[in-house]
Each structure stands twice: as structure tokens, then as C-alpha cells.
Amino acid sequence: MKLLYLLFGFITFFAKAQENFVQINGSTNVNKFQCINNKFKPEAGAYTFSDKNLPNIILKVTDFDCGNRMMTKDFQKILNADKYPDMIIRFINFIKTQKSIVAVVEVRMMNQSKRYNIEFDVENNRLVGRKNVKFSDFNITPPKKMGGMIVVKDDLNLIFSLATKI
Template sequence: MKNKIIILLFSIIPILLFSQNNGVVINGWTNVNTFKCANDNFKNSGSIYSFTGNQLPNVQLQVTDFDCRNKMMTSDFRKILNAEKYPVLNIKFLDFDKAPANKFTALVEVKMMNVTRKYTIEFSKNNHSLVGNKRLKFSDFNIVPPKKMGGMIYVKNDIDLLFSLAIKD
């Protein structure tokens, strides 16, 4: 029952966070806390995306634009993603299909730190936006989650990528 509630919350939260906006948030966990890093420049970009025709979106995000609302956490996050050497996180839509009940399925290519992975992501339409989320792993991108204080505090391998794209109707 507890797992069903958690899954329901992760399905509803992106819709509430991102209605009528662009947004990218990466949520993660440590053994003692959680963290949430958002890309505010993308949120405020004003871009509107189209999913019709042959041109699907290719979203390029500057790693240094992610803010975890904690100076040390933001610095660590940017260091983990090696922002100096790999300044861009790229999300490219390869395929996009309508499913029943205002749902959509997309094949998305995520490129982070010169490693590319493909994921199938389900989206919902909400107030002129497409909202989706996907559970990824740091290890998908050859990233070893960091440890602090001799391993007493460690970042878990799972991260959630939550995003919303403002769309043309």
C-alpha cells in the first residue's frame, strides 16, 4: 500500500509543479535527506514546443543553471555532473505518440557527461503543457554517487527527472 501511495504522489507532483510552464527538476536521495535541483533559466525561458510534424524538441540545459537551494548541495551537484567539462545536459525527443486519455508516449534520448541513454517516458497533457517523469540512475551515466564524511553520508543511485514543456495547442 505504501508503494502505491508513493507512486501516486510521484505521478501527481509533476503535474502540480509544472502546470503551464517549462520546468526541469532532478530529485535525489541520500541516506539522511532528499535533494531537489531545478533549472530556473529553463523554467523562465518562455519557450513553447511543438510535437507535430518532423521536428521534435531538443532541449539543451546548462548544468550550471541547476540550483539545489543549498550552496554546498548545488556545488556538489555541479561537480558530480562535471559541469566544467560537460556543461550541457541534452534531452532530445526521438519519437512521440498519442496514447488514450490525453496521455502520450515519447522515446527520449538523454545525454549527460558524454553518455547517451534512451528512455520511454509517459506524458500527460495539463494546461497547455506536457508533463512527464522518469526514474534514472547515476550509474546509467557512469557516475558514482558521492559519499561524504568517510561514507557515513551517501547519495543513492536513483534520481527522478521531472519535466514539463509548454506546448502549442
């Protein structure tokens, strides 16, 4: 049985290493959740980053998968996927340093935009960045379920992993 878990973990890691994804991690007062969108890719096979060519990434909100049908449906409802089907990630500025890459990234969803400074690392021709954000950054009130017994926390961890040509 342990071998199956190890094999599943390796396959999951290998699959994530081969794809672009945006992952949103959050928690409630009861447990944690993880919603991933890996159904997007650049036209050229990898994203390019230069002064003249910074990517805009359009994510379909309905492409996020939280690993549980009910959680996925709730997540898409929170983001009002019917009215606002797209989440747009636009790179505004991109600066290479000796150790990493610092970018100004605009995240737009539900007619709300927020800019973040995000530090990215280059790992195996992938640009990987993490940023703590909040539902409230986008004027979203974290939901409550079961009459307030389950409360979604405002804090989220956003992870980007993009195949790149740098």
C-alpha cells in the first residue's frame, strides 16, 4: 500500500512538473483545500519574458478543480463563474536579479484588479512563484457553510508554475 502512495505521489509530482498551473490553497476552520487550473498553455509551447513580450494568461474559472465536485462547485460559485468566467493574470513588469526574478503581476477577476509584487524562481525551465493573497483583496466575503459552522478563511496562497523560455 505504501508503494501505491509513493507511486501516486511521484506521478502527481511528475505531472505537475510537465504542465503549467495556477494553484490556490486555502483553509476553513475544519480543513484545507486546494484548487488547481492546469488547462492553459501558451501558443508557442512556453511563455517568453522580455521587455517587449510579457504574457497575459487567461484562465477559465470553470477549469479550476478542487479535487471534490462539491468543493469545486462552491469555489466556482464564490468566484461567480457564470457572470465572470475568466481570471486574467497579466505580467506588468519583469526584472531579473542574480538569485530570482521579480515581477509585478496584475490579477483580475470579478471586475476587480489587484497588483502584486511576486518573486519567482527558475526551476527546470519553469517559472515558479508564490504569493499570499486574500479573498477580500477582490471584495469577496469568505463564505460560511452549514449555518456558519464551517468558515472559509480569508487568506489564500497562490502558486504559479509556468513553462518558460528565459
